[in-house]
Amino acid sequence: MSTYKVLGLMSGTSLDGLDIAYCHIWEKDGKWNFSIHETAEIDYADNMREYLKNAIHLSEEDHAQLHKDYGIWLGQQCRLFIDELGEEVDFIASHGHTSHHRPKDGVTFQLGDGQFLANTSGKQVICDFRSKDVSLKGQGAPLVPIGDKLLFHEYDFCLNLGGISNISFEKDGERIAYDIGLANMPLNYITHKMGLAYDEDGRLARSGKLDATLLQQLNNLEYYRLPYPKSTGYEWFTSKIVPLIEASKISNEDLLHTFIHHNCEQIAIAAQKHKNKGNSKSNLLATGGGALNKFFMDTLQDKLGSAFEVIVPDKTLIAYKEALVFALMGVLRLEGKTNVLKSVTGAIKDSCSGEVFFPQEV
Template sequence: MSVYKVLGLMSGTSLDGLDIAYCHIWEEDNKWNFSIENTAEINYSDEMREYLKNAIHLSEEDHDQLHKDYGIWLGQQSKLFIDELEEEVDFIASHGHTSHHRPEEGVTFQLGDGQLLANTSGKQVVCDFRTKDVSLKGQGAPLVPIGDKLLFHEYDFCLNLGGISNISFDKNGERIAYDIGLANMPLNYITHKMGLAYDENGKIARSGKLNHALLQKLNSLPYYALPYPKSTGYEWFSSEIMPLIEGSKLSNEDLLHTFIHHNCEQIAFAALKHKNNGKSNSKLLATGGGALNQFFMDTLQSKLGNSIEVVVPNRTLIAYKEALVFALMGVLRLEGKTNVLKSVTGATSDSCSGEMFVPKDLV
């Protein structure tokens, strides 16, 4: 039994920073297992956050420069982490940071040049996990469900609450997954206007009041009526959601309160619609930054009622599950096994996705 020792790198749409998870991953008796051995969260500087946030508006030349700069930065952060770790690392699996995601146009781009990441870190790199799926007419997202299927099969639903909310579950023997809609993106947008990084435990949101007019506008957004497979991101947020926030006369407390109710209504609608009605004790695993928001979790449980239990795991798994899954995807890529599921993305076939780079001085 060989144990892969992998550094998983994840940067999400919420722009909190870079998550690094040093994972051991192995297969035993046809089941994949993992342990998260060490972690780090590298906060973005204000300058880096703005740079990444505005990547979508950059010229082709400036975007290419950011791709290179960010790849070097990822390599530097990885090398610092590895040097401090003083343990063997087989390779790095990097999600990168999504700057463009318009799969209906055949476009997706993850910042973080893989060759420069490899050169700077001195380690082999697997990255760019979305492009192949998009070329196969898929959404290129969500990707985490392969990890849900292989590592967290004991749960009926796996919910990730990053900038966007996505859910995955088994239906008729296939893994189904899609982006439900909003999660932390509007919450962080509002708290940043207040000079806060986030609303700790949802205390500010809890103090607000529900605004039914805004709730109805949010629930009526056309995206929610689209069939799955579907995915969304910052473009949707900036075009559809930001104008509602900017045009609102509500207090920040009421905005936060209403957005959490909206998020939870959409999540509950998705989960209850796909619940196995013959099963009485369904469980939903909640991870991602939103799972640390107690008001979010309390509201979600109240919307789900007694039919689905919300399970919030330890803080390490909450924060680093996505980085863990990209580490697993890297392992599957090296083994030539499926790591992106057509049942999830809508592609013409399953795929073994990811580009591989070896440090130039090791070639």
């Protein structure tokens, strides 16, 4: 039995910062196991956050420069983390930060140049886990369900609430997953306008009132009627959601309240549609930043009803599950095993994805 000691890196669409998780991952008796030993969340400086947020609008030359600069920055953060950790690290598995995601056009791009990350950190790097799947006519997303299948199979549903919401579950012996729609992106957009990083425990949202007009506009968005496999991202948010927020005349508290109700209604529709009719009660594991929002979780349990139990794990797993899964994906890449599932992405076949970079003397 070999234990891999991996740094998993994750930067999500909500732009909260960089998540680093130092994980041990091993396989025993045909089952994968993990432990998360140390973690860090590194906030983005305002200029870095704006740079990443607007990457989609950059010229090709400026985008290439950001790709390199962000790779160096990631390497610097890893080097500092490893020095403080004082333990052996076999390699780094990096999600990067998604700047473009248009799988219909065969386009996806994760910022954070792997070679510069490797050179700066001094460690082997595995990154770019999406491109191969997109080249195989897949969505390139979501990727976390391989972790749900191998590490969290005891749950009927795994729900991740980052910038967007995605769900995964087993159906007819296959792992199915897709992006439901919104989660923290609209909430953070609203709180940032208020000069706040986020709405702690959903207190502001809880104090607001439901706006039926906005709720109907959101529930009527075409994306929700599309069949899976499907994925979405920042482009959809800026083109379809931001105009609705900006056009609304209601208070920020009412906006937050209404968006949480909308998010939870769409999650409940998805979960109820796929519930195993043979189970009297289904359990749903909720992770990602949204799981820390008490009003979000209370509303979700209410919308799902008594046939579901929403399980909110410890804060480490809530915050670092995605970084953990990218560490696992790196291990699977090194072992030449499937780490992206066609049943999830709609690709023509499963794949073993990720580009490998070794540090070079410069």
